[in-house]
Amino acid sequence: MGQVSPAARGLEPDILARRGLLLVVGATAVTGVLAGLSRAGVVAAWGPRYGAAHGPLFVLGVFGTLIALERAVALGRTWAFLAPVAGASGSVATLAGLAFGPWALALSAVALGAVNIAIVLRQPAAFTFIMLAGSMVLCVGSLTWAMGRPLPDVVLAWMSFFALTIAAERLELSRLAPTPRWASRAVVGISVIVALAAAAARSLEDPWSRLFGAALAALAAWQLSFDLARRTVRGVGLPRYTAAGVLGGAAWMLASGATLAFTTVPPGGASYDLVLHAVFVGYVLSMVFAHAPIILPAVARIEIPFTRALYAPLLLLHLSLLARVTGDLAGHPTLRRVGSIGNVLALATFVAVVVGVKVAKRR
DSSP states (O other): OOOOOHHHHOOOHHHHHHHHHHHHHHHHHHHHHHHHHHHTTOOOTTGGGGGGGHHHIIIIIIIIHHHHHHHHHHHTOGGGGHHHHHHHHHHHHHHTTOTTHHHHHHHHHHHHHHHHHHHHHHSOOHHHHHHHHHHHHHHHHHHHHHTTOOHHHHHHHHHHHHHHHHHHHHHHHHTTSOOOHHHHHHHHHHHHHHHHHHHHOSSTTSHHHHHHHHHHHHHHHHHHHHSTHHHHTTSOHHHHHHHHHHHHHHHHHHHHHHHHHHSOOOSSSHHHHHHHHIIIIIIIIHHHHHHHHHHHHHHHOOOOOOOGGGHHHHHHHHHHHHHHHHHHHTTOHHHHHHHHHHHHHHHHHHHHHHHHHHHHHHO
């Protein structure tokens, strides 16, 4: 008999485990989407049951677990996978209504902090320190939330985690472009202010939130001015697509930071919706779209061949978020609802394009 190929023998157990975690993340994302629609006034399936958990499900259960998985793969140590496993377990527990769900999600944040400490010890550099600072603030926010603090009191800590983690990864890539020394030092200082202000702020109406907003806006402005994306956006193919997602996301984070810096943002209301979703949808989800063709092959050996069709969900994401924010600021609930539905359609379109490309490639 002929020799059996590695593909025929199947994937390694660790790759299968990573894909299993991604399936849990996907199920959590579906529930988080339905819950978000229910909060926007659109009753869909089981969404209303999880309306109150919409934020934690997406922030910690989806995005937090994805980042934890990527960092665990980067470190390459078995113990590091405690972070994504705890995140996935916390998501399942939250969906099942179990009381330890928030604590499992907080454990994921603590484990991610330990992973980033190990990475700093292995590779002490500006971007690894910034990533560590973000994970430390995530620990503070997640533990505080698990102890019963309301979401508006911890949301700045969660925002800073994503802002600093993504900025650190982009800073690492920007070493490939000539960046002035003062700019490289400035982004470190800005990141420190973001982390400290987020940890110190007790609520969105705390004076520290103004400083956090100003630093967040400065971090976004740095990306728009010095990120490698400014060069690659003039290229073609995947580099140009990725750059478009990075720059578009940074523009939304700039809007969120400026709003926090110059206005008082009470819990709930138009400005609250703008501040949160400009980061979690406009910045984070845009970055997920932009980097998925790069990250998924490394994390789970899921190849995503580039196609210009990927621009469709990216464009829909930004246009629908613009409609949502406009509806908020204009006091137009129908437009806000349309924008929210558009956000969901953008995510669904992205998944459909990825699946379609994979099917076409196999054929």
